Amino acid sequence: MDFSDxxxxxxxLIDETGPRLSGSYGEQKAGEIIYDEMGKFADSVDKEYYVSRPRGFLDFIWFTAFFYIIGSIFYFFGYPIxxxxxxxxxxxxxxxxQNLLLEVIDIFFPRVKEFHVLGKIKPxxxxxxLVILSAHYDSAYEFPLLGRHRKKGILFLNLTVFVAIISLxxxxxxxxxxxxxxxxxEYTFLIAGTAMILxxxxxxxxxxxxPGANDDLAAVGAIMDAGRMLSKNRPENTEVWILAIAGEEHMRGSKRFIRNHIDELKKRNAIVFNLETPSGDYFLITTEEKMFLAKHSPEAVKILEEAAKSSNARYRVGPLQFLGSDGANFSKMGIRAVTMFGLSEMDDMPYYWHTMNDVPENLNREMVEKSRDIFLRAVEIIDKGK
Known part of the structure; x- marks a missing residue:
């Protein structure tokens, strides 16, 4: 595959692989293509394999529904305890x-094998x-509730949790x-809660x-293009890792990567710039990801903000109210990290998020390339010690 932009x-890549669910043939093939492309510019490239149970991230909801419904039945029969x-x-x-990402019931779901692709560029x-530019190359299931209804779907989900808490x-x-x-x-809330959870x-x-063009293959393309440029115009004293993550859509992949590298990352005081859904109207430099209870490094946020400003980008700085990213796992493990999202002005969510319309034809080329430029500028800021 010729990499032009x-x-x-x-x-x-989408023409060759199609969708890329975690552990699928499409994801594996995409990883191989990315590995080959990274080999053209990186000093070293590795595949880092790991095993996880991806369906535990979403299909846990059936366990939640089961125990809630059984609990409701016991209440109706007079057993409140x-x-x-x-x-x-x-x-x-x-x-x-969902919030703590603890994998407590993952054992009930099938195992799959995936691999990250890590390319290293020496100074x-x-x-x-040590700077890590990261994005993920797997794609998601279609989300009928949240993807199609967007903020209305989020509101319904939050209302469902509220009703469940009141019934408790x-x-x-x-x-x-x-x-x-x-x-x-209580009967009213239990009936409503059961219907809503179902x-x-x-x-x-x-x-x-x-297809996952914007979420998140465009980001992979952006950081790989940044890697190509950095290999031709190398930083003076900054090693750069280009990390294509497998398994962001179940949030297990980056956890495995961090566990394998935690000692080196902390010893070298690494900083991670993670990119999500770059094709938007503006960039959100996230100070925290509330869904995953993760707060990002103020230092990383400040550097990325300076990079966005000097790149003449449209950006905002603030918390991510919903959604989440691999950046949350890095931050929760004590690694300096920040995630930058491309979002829609209409509702402050990614365009075509988890829908069948997330295709290459809907990408905003200018914004994807701007995200690359921002990350390149962030590397330059760190390398010059500003």
Missing amino acids: PVDFVKK ISTALIILSLLIYIFQ KNNEKN ILSILRIFIKSNLIDPV YVSIFLRSKDAV
Whole structure:
């Protein structure tokens, strides 16, 4: 494959591989192509294999739904203590799997094998700094609820969690307070909560995989193009790693990479600039990712902000209210990191996120190339010690 520019790379790769679900043939083939392309400019390229259970990231919702529904049934039969315990279990599974990324029930899902592609570019002189430019090359399932309905879907999901929490509170009160007023209200919340959780479970994802041009193959093309440029015009004292991550859509991939490199990353005080969905109206330099309870490095944020400003980019700095990225895993493990998202002015979400319309024809070439320039500028800032 001839690499002419980031968007052209995305078009050719999707033509050859199609969608790239975690552990699929498409993902494996895409990884091989990326490996070959990195070999043309990086000083060394490695495939880092790992095993995970990707479906645990989304399909845990069926465990949450099961325990909530069983808990509701016990309440209707007059067992509020058992009901409370089961609803607590259902909410803990949600929190552990979705917010804390703890993989507590992943054992119930099938294993797959994936690999990251890591290309290293050496500096002209001493390796004083280590910068990682990262993006992911897997693609997601279609999201009927969140992808199509976007912020309305997010609102419905948050409302579902709220209803579940209220039903839990009422169930706990019923244990200690014998009142005829609690039961009718609790019945209403349990019925509503059951219906809403079932709706979320059914429509959270479909069986179809999306092309994933903007999320996140365009970002892979951007950082690889940055790598090509850096190999021709090398930093003085900064080693740069170009990291194409497999398995961001289940958030297990970057965790495995960090575990394998944690000692070196901390010893060398590495800094990670992670790129997501670059084809947008503006860039959001994220100070935190609230869904994953991760706060990013203020230093990394400041450097990327300076890079965006000097690149004449349209950008904002602030928290990511919903969604998440591999940057969260780096930050939670104590590595200096920040993620930059390309978002829509319309609703502050990525264009065509987790839908079948996330195709190369819908990419904004100027924004994809601008994201590359921002990351190149960030490397320059670090290399010059500004």
